[in-house]
Every structure is written in C-alpha cells, then in structure tokens.
Amino acid sequence: MVWVSAAAFGAAWWLGLYLLARDPRKLLLRRAATGLLAFAVAVVADRMAGADPWFDGVRIVLVCAPVLAFSGVFVRLLPAGVERVDRWWRAGLLPLCALLALPAAGGFLPAGYLLGAITLLALLGTMLGMLGQHAEWAEDARRSAAGLLTVGALLLGLSSALILLGLNVLPRTAMLSVTAADLVVLGLGIAVLDAYDEGEELRADMTHSLVLSAATAAVFGGQAALTLTLAGERPALVALFFGAIAAAIGLQVLNGPLHAGADRVAFASDPQLCAARVELRSATEALLRNKGGVND
Numbered sequence: 001m002v003w004v005s006a007a008a009f010g011a012a013w014w015l016g017l018y019l020l021a022r023d024p025r026k027l028l029l030r031r032a033a034t035g036l037l038a039f040a041v042a043v044v045a046d047r048m049a050g051a052d053p054w055f056d057g058v059r060i061v062l063v064c065a066p067v068l069a070f071s072g073v074f075v076r077l078l079p080a081g082v083e084r085v086d087r088w089w090r091a092g093l094l095p096l097c098a099l100l101a102l103p104a105a106g107g108f109l110p111a112g113y114l115l116g117a118i119t120l121l122a123l124l125g126t127m128l129g130m131l132g133q134h135a136e137w138a139e140d141a142r143r144s145a146a147g148l149l150t151v152g153a154l155l156l157g158l159s160s161a162l163i164l165l166g167l168n169v170l171p172r173t174a175m176l177s178v179t180a181a182d183l184v185v186l187g188l189g190i191a192v193l194d195a196y197d198e199g200e201e202l203r204a205d206m207t208h209s210l211v212l213s214a215a216t217a218a219v220f221g222g223q224a225a226l227t228l229t230l231a232g233e234r235p236a237l238v239a240l241f242f243g244a245i246a247a248a249i250g251l252q253v254l255n256g257p258l259h260a261g262a263d264r265v266a267f268a269s270d271p272q273l274c275a276a277r278v279e280l281r282s283a284t285e286a287l288l289r290n291k292g293g294v295n296d
Contacts, residue, residue: 008180012040015187017253028076032190035069060112061101067119074126116164127153148189156182205288213252220248
C-alpha cells in the first residue's frame with residue numbers, strides 16, 4: 001500500500017506547491033497551499049509510524065491541520081466583514097487549536113477529539129457563510145469553483161470525521177488517500193477562482209505542470225521504489241522514496257524561482273542579463289495562462 005500513499009502524497013504535494021508558486025503574496029493561496037502541504041506531511045508521517053499507539057494523537061493533529069487551514073481559506077472568501085472575521089480566526093481559533101494540539105500530540109486523546117470537532121465545525125460554518133454570500137458565482141465561470149469547494153469541503157469533513165472517530169470504513173491508508181482526493185478538489189476550486197480573478201487560462205498551465213511533475217517524480221521516485229521493492233519497507237528507504245518524490249515535484253513546480261535564484265548567483269556581475277532572463281521566463285509562463293492564446 002506504499003504506492004497508494006505515494007500517489008496521495010504526490011498529488012497533495014504538487015497542488016500545494018502549484019498554488020504557492022502562482023503567487024506567494026496572496027494569503028488565500030498561501031493558506032490553501034498550507035493545507036495541502038500539511039496533509040502531504042501527514043501521509044508520510046502516517047506511513048513511517050504505522051500503527052504505533054504513540055502516533056494516534058499526532059495523527060489527529062495532522063488530520064486537523066488541513067481542515068483548519070481550509071477554514072481560513074473560506075474566511076478569506078467571505079465578501080462582507082472579511083477582515084473582522086479573519087482577525088477572529090487568527091487571534092481566536094488558531095491559538096485555541098494550537099493549545100489543544102499540544103496535549104493531543106502528547107497522547108491526551110480527548111483534547112484531540114475536541115480539536116477535531118472545533119476544526120470541522122469551523123470548516124463547515126465558514127463554507128456555508130461563504131456560499132451564502134456568493135450567489136453571483138452561479139452566473140459566471142466561478143460556478144464550477146463553487147461546486148468544487150462545496151463538494152470538497154463536505155467530503156473532507158466526512159473523511160476527516162471518520163478518521164478522527166476511528167471508524168474503519170476503509171483501511172487507514174485508503175482513508176488518507178480519499179482525504180487527499182477531497183483536498184485536491186478544494187485546491188482545484190481555489191485555483192479556478194484565482195485564475196478567474198487574474199483573467200487567466202488555468203487548464204493548459206496546470207496540465208503542463210502536472211505532466212512534468214508526474215513524469216519527473218516517476219523517474220526519480222521509481223529508482224527509490226525499485227530499491228524499496230528489493231530490500232523491503234525499511235524506514236530509511238521509505239523516507240528516501242518520499243523524499244525523492246518531493247524533490248522531483250518541487251524542482252519542476254518551483255523551477256521559475258529556482259532559476260531566478262541561480263541566475264542571481266551565477267550572473268551577479270551582469271544584472272541586465274538576469275533581468276532579461278526573468279522577462280523571458282515570465283513571457284513563456286504567460287503563454288500558458290493567456291486566455292487569448294499566442295495571438296494576444
């Protein structure tokens with residue numbers, strides 16, 4: 001089942017980095033990326049820890065982290081009083097959850113169950129509040145985003161609740177994979193909204209990123225997978241396997257910032273060359289996001 005975990009990890013890790021790379025200055029994208037990346041870490045940690053009893057509390061905290069992050073995403077989508085509600089989310093809900101997460105991670109499970117209940121209620125409450133104030137979305141291209149966000153939030157709440165309650169509807173690895181799918185649906189909804197706000201085409205850019213990331217992860221992760229198959233699931237090899245996938249995806253999704261950083265070091269004496277290379281990369285990326293195609 002390590003392959004199922006790898007697929008769930010790769011999907012969450014890729015989409016989290018993709019949202020972050022779109023514009024790291026946007027709080028909405030940062031929170032959505034945080035939720036996806038936190039869940040990717042949860043998948044790896046669950047795989048490494050297995051069924052050890054000491055990990056039960058940590059698992060609850062890791063499952064609640066993306067739920068809390070996406071409640072913050074929905075807060076940012078509220079059209080009215082967003083700053084006031086966001087201030088309450090940051091100054092009230094975040095510290096409360098952090099306070100409950102400490103004893104929960106230490107093994108005090110009642111605190112973990114309370115943390116789960118609070119984060120799930122926050123997710124569903126903010127989702128309903130957001131949808132109730134965005135009736136205009138049904139009249140334009142954001143209708144698909146509203147559907148993705150609604151379905152994703154409801155399924156995320158359901159799958160997270162099943163994990164927190166310990167209901168073995170599916171094997172634990174399969175449940176985490178289902179939760180990853182729910183988060184991907186939510187992440188897609190956020191990407192659609194951001195592309196609409198920026199007046200960009202999403203499909204070509206996202207498909208290009210996904211294909212390159214999947215191919216690179218298959219090449220580099222496949223080598224670690226072969227070692228894992230031959231030698232067995234040793235903790236060091238499992239960590240190497242997921243690390244190879246994470247690095248391969250990261251190098252593809254973040255290739256723009258990485259190239260820019262390398263240019264600043266390699267061509268420090270020629271800032272005009274650095275600026276020209278940045279402009280060329282920006283123009284290349286814009287081709288994939290341009291709604292009008294290359295003719296514009």
